[in-house]
Amino acid sequence: MSLKSRLAAGETLCTAWSGVPDALTVELVAQQGFDCVTLDMQHGGHHEDSVLRGLAPVLAAGKPSLVRIPVGRFDMASRALDFGAEAVIAPMVNSVEDARQFAAAMKYPPVGARSWGPTYAFPRHGQGSQQDWLRKSNERTLAFAMIETRAALDVLDGILATPGIDGIFLGPSDFSIAWTKGGTVDSTHEDMMETIADVAARAHAAGKYAAIFVVDPAVAGRVVKMGYQLLAMGSEHALIALGASVLLADVKKS
Ligand code: 3PY
Ligand code: MG
Structure with a gap:
């Protein structure tokens, strides 16, 4: 099932977050219990x-894949889709114009201006005719605009109303830096939690999906209750550190 259809069915999904640029490492991450995998x-x-x-x-593991592109590199959004990603996360979408450019790279006309050429995506997903691919792509692929600054918050409704933007992705670390005017980086900073809940509520009201990065797994239940449906976590660094500490603690206990 596609990421879009699982989210549309109301599922809550956990995506792994890969930062090690190596297909063998991605393969190991994809074989764990995550619902999908994001390449950052x-x-x-x-x-x-x-x-x-x-x-x-990731495709071989039968899981949807997402790619987070670098800031402002909307050209990479089209390429990630052409390579076979189902969703793209664009960081630091701070204006309606950013959202518009992102959507343009993500969607074929008439919604956007994506250029034709799914060189890897088409055979990798291997279904239907080119006409089908053209017809279904805009529906099937998801554009997540990251909300992680005050500027983004100020124009949230405009970002949500941009045709071709399917959802927002809250970046709590950058958001905390913005919220405290550079005072701290704290992904669970209590003062901003009500606003983070409001962002999800406004996304839902606009008929869009809400996703978030979860640094501290203890807040996962809380953000799900706020309406966040896609939770990102589990970079290789975090997984290795956690695995090593659990292993060594067990050894020391024995
Ligand atoms: C943030 O928390 O700022 C993020 O971008 C999460 O990856
Ligand atoms: Mg960020």
Whole structure:
């Protein structure tokens, strides 16, 4: 089932977050219990070649794949889709114009201006005719605009109303820096939680999906109750650190 149909059915999904630009590592991450896998080109090490190669093991694991592009690199959104990603996350979408440019790269006309050429995506997903692909792509692929600054919050309704934007993705670390005017980075900063809940409520009211990065798994239940349906977590760094600490604690206990 596609990411879109699972979200539309009301499921809550957890995506792994890969930053190691290596298809064998992505393969291992994709084999864990996550519902889908995100390859991160913004702060993670992924680049065009590692995304092209790294999407193959995610598809082989039968899971949807997402790509976070670098700031303002909307051209990479089209490429990620052409490589076979189902969704793209654009960081720091701070204006309606950013949202419009992102949507233009994500959607074929008449919604956007995406250029034809799903060179890898079409055979990798391998269904139907080219006409089908053209007809269904705009519906099937998801554009998530990251909300992580005060500027974004100020124009949230405009971003949500932009045709071709399917959802928002809240970046709580950057959001906390913005919220405290550079005072702290704290993804669970209590003062901003009501606003984070309001962002999800406004996304739902506009008929859009709400996604969020979860640094601290203890807040997962709380953000799900707010209406966040796609939760990102589990970078290789976090998974290795957690696995090592659990393993060593067990060894020391024995
Ligand atoms: C943030 O919390 O700022 C993010 O971008 C999450 O990846
Ligand atoms: Mg961020």
